Amino acid sequence: MKGKDLRIVFMGTPEFAVPSLRALVEDGYNVVAVVTAPDKPAGRGQKLHESDVKTAARELGLPILQPEKLRDPAFVEAMQALQPDLGIVIAFRMLPETVWAMPRLGTFNLHASLLPQYRGAAPINRAIMNGETETGVTTFLLNHEIDKGAILAQERMPILPDDNAGSLYDKLMHAGTRLVTETVDRIAAGDIAPIEQQHIDETTLRPAPKIFKDDCRIDWHRPGAEIVDHVRGLSPYPAAWSGLCREEGSEYLTAKIFGTRFEAADHGQPCGTVESDGRTFVRIACADGWIVPSELQIAGKKRLPVKELLLGWRDVLQYRFGSLPINE
Incomplete structure (x- = not known):
């Protein structure tokens, strides 16, 4: 049997999943349905916003x-009516067994790491x-545990010194597209x-x-190389940040650092x-030298x-960087 003969249900939500969906359809694979998150209110007007995957699926x-x-039950019944041979999950919710075990050949997930390393939401x-x-x-095949199913295929990629989370996201998104079609x-x-x-x-x-606000805080007592990696790994989003205060303690701000x-x-x-x-420059003392930022965003400014x-x-x-009041 060929991959293009399979009835595929594709499940995903964000931009990371879109190139794989487009590649499957444009290369002639039989995607019988797309499952994605419900539309959610967003922005000042709280207008309903559809996921990137839904937008692509409509197109x-x-x-x-x-x-x-x-x-x-209505969703499970709709899935059964599709008679899927294979499920593909990319950046979606955790599936119940009634869903991931339904396709005849199982359901596989694309994960942006070399498993078993970096299981979780922010690899x-x-x-x-x-x-x-x-x-x-x-x-890897889905099972009852998060990111612990049997590995099907992998593609390795170097992390270059000038990579940040944004550039690596783009590279892995397209590498994942190749791996998805190969796996099918x-x-x-x-x-x-x-x-x-x-x-x-x-x-x-x-x-x-998952990354929370406090995970993004810069500890200026760490070695400089570690601080640079910390900033790279959080740029452009959610961004590494630091407290920023006037020496006399009259003003407390936060600053995001992007490079x-x-x-x-x-x-x-x-x-x-x-x-x-x-x-021309600002530099900030750390444990073993100076951190020289290229882009900053002071709270409330561009x-x-x-x-x-x-x-x-x-x-x-x-x-000075690093000090904030206790009730920040």
Whole structure:
């Protein structure tokens, strides 16, 4: 059997899933329906906003299912009526067994890491934040545990020194597209041997949990190379941030940092100390040198290159990074 003979149900929500969906349809695979999140209110007017996957599915003329609850009998019945041979999940909710076990050949997921490393919601961010030099994409069969199903296929990819979460997201999104179609073809041909994620020493694994605000805070007492990786791994979203205060304690702000480099130095300054010529650069003391940001966004202001920011930040030397009141 060929991959294009299979009846495929595609499940996904964000932009990351869209190239794979488009590739399947444009290459002639039989996507019989798309399952995505319900429309949600967004923006100032709280108008209903549809997911990126729904937008693509409409453009491609595909049937769309948007269940509020995945165990809803009406949704399960609609899925059964599709008689799917294979399910594909990319950046979607956790599925109940009644859904993932329904397709004749099972359901596989695309994950943006080299499993079993970086299981969880934020594998791209966490890999860069941890200073990894390699990552990749993995397809694996869904089972009862999150990201622990049998591995089907992988593609490795280097993490370059100038990569951030945004650039790596784009690279892995397109690598994932190739891997998805390859996985479909190999499953259809019976040319795949799933590798169970068993007998793994869990202490050797790095997890990729969801990122919260406090995970993004910069600790200026860390080595500079680690701070640079922290910033890269969170840029452009949700962005690394730091407290910012006037030396006399009269003003407390936050600042997001989107790009930076490290200059090793034995400066003898307290961590968080600011140096600047007032025109071209700002640098911030860390454990073993200086962090030199290229783009900053002070709370309530636009994101700007440092040179532009300094045009209106004449008292920059009166500030230090890293201190906020306790009730921030």
